[in-house]
Amino acid sequence: MWPTSVSLFQQNKLKGFTVKIKIISSLFFFVSLLSIPTAYAGEAISVTQAWARPVILQNRPGAAYMTLKNDSDQEDRLVKASSPQAERIELHVHRHQDGVMKMEQVAYIPIAAHATTEIKPGGYHLMLFGLSKKFAVGDMVPLTLTFAHGGTVDLNVQVMKKAPMKMDHGSGMDH
Numbered sequence: 270m271w272p273t274s275v276s277l278f279q280q281n282k283l284k285g286f287t288v289k290i291k292i293i294s295s296l297f298f299f300v301s302l303l304s305i306p307t308a309y310a311g312e313a314i315s316v317t318q319a320w321a322r323p324v325i326l327q328n329r330p331g332a333a334y335m336t337l338k339n340d341s342d343q344e345d346r347l348v349k350a351s352s353p354q355a356e357r358i359e360l361h362v363h364r365h366q367d368g369v370m371k372m373e374q375v376a377y378i379p380i381a382a383h384a385t386t387e388i389k390p391g392g393y394h395l396m397l398f399g400l401s402k403k404f405a406v407g408d409m410v411p412l413t414l415t416f417a418h419g420g421t422v423d424l425n426v427q428v429m430k431k432a433p434m435k436m437d438h439g440s441g442m443d444h
């Protein structure tokens with residue numbers, strides 16, 4: 270009886286171990302699902318590739334990036350962005366001027382009809398001032414984007430160290 274109960278005990282230990290592995294791998298699966306860029310859509314505007322930079326010092330501004338797609342027949346404009354986690358959000362652009370990269374505020378970010386505008390480092394960006402908390406990698410920052418024609422789009426922007434991988438719809442499958 271003694272050796273049997275020992276091996277039973279070992280089996281149970283092993284079982285517990287397998288269950289743990291299963292839980293951990295499903296957690297990884299869940300986390301990898303979370304890091305897939307989500308698409309958010311208004312009437313004619315959809316938002317993909319949204320991400321924000323980590324902010325380690327709370328008194329520093331944050332920056333958010335995304336790709337805006339306009340499926341309508343007229344040019345649209347991102348005119349306003351807001352977040353419960355920022356006192357104000359300014360729309361900025363980086364411009365080369367006399368060999369120096371300068372940042373300036375713009376009134377809007379245009380998205381041509383049936384086109385996309387990439388809001389990305391070195392170009393247009395959303396700058397978040399007066400943060401209510403630090404932005405740690407994995408955090409979600411809620412944003413509301415207001416468009417001149419396309420109404421508003423609510424989205425959650427994930428804090429990442431660098432831009433998410435592009436979802437490639439161009440190669441492989443035609444659809």
Ligand SMILES: [Cu+2]
Nearest residue numbers: 361372394396
């Ligand atoms: Cu800026």
